[in-house]
Amino acid sequence: MNTTDTLVQADDMLARGRARNAAHLLAPVVGRQPENTEAWHRMARAHLELGDAEAGLRAARAAWQLDPYGAESLYWVSRACTELARHPEAIDAAANACRQDPGNPRLHLRLAEAQLAAGLVAEAEDGLRIAVELAGYDADLWVAYGVALFAAGRPLSAREILLRALTIDPAHQGARHTMARFELAMRPVIDAPSLARASDTFAESLRIRPGGRVRQPDEVSRDALGHAARVTLAWCMIALCALGVISALGIVAVPVGLYLALICAGAAAGCGAALTRPAPLT
16 A cells, blocks of 8 residues: 555544554554655644644654644644643644644634633634634634633623524534533523623633643543444454354354344444544544
């Protein structure tokens, strides 16, 4: 398999939440071709999806050293630095990426995310206000703008902005999830002081403190369930293949009910694996 095909396969694995497989696939590529910036970009993404921000930063910096003015390399350096709570570096890298490719909404989104993780809500809000004017077609930017507005204590404006994102993309899962977060945050609000507390709590939830991001218990549980589902699915497929061989060779009669039970168990495990798959990084 040539390098181009390997990178395409790695992209497919990353899109399907198989970051560990992608990292194993890419390791020989960066070993043989350490000058391949695209492979380093994908390696950085794979490590970040696996929760290894230090390794992600090493891969991103390897790409950046090869292409110090490349917006994509700067993007991944910024992502990794945010995860490690190295906020000045994350913001500087994202801002530099925006200067290199000012028309790319993904880079402006990265800058806003870096600022929100650092607690710089006003700066994120100001930047996103300009960004949505330049790239009003991008639903992700509108969602981020709504998040910044809510964190700044403007929940009505934030909700309006999310509705605009859903107008652009009615199936946008990020907008729907964020709307649900807004509803949850607003439950205890009865007056101005409680609104201020709700906004501050929401803004604090966006921050990443020194020491890096701490994974929430529900994230750990979801990953564990997803792993169990994938293992179950694999064993169901192996068992079905084995029973097929046994039946074909006439070694023993296999009850139809056993086939049906394995198919149902495999289908349930497949659904569980799909539902617990982590959202891909972009």
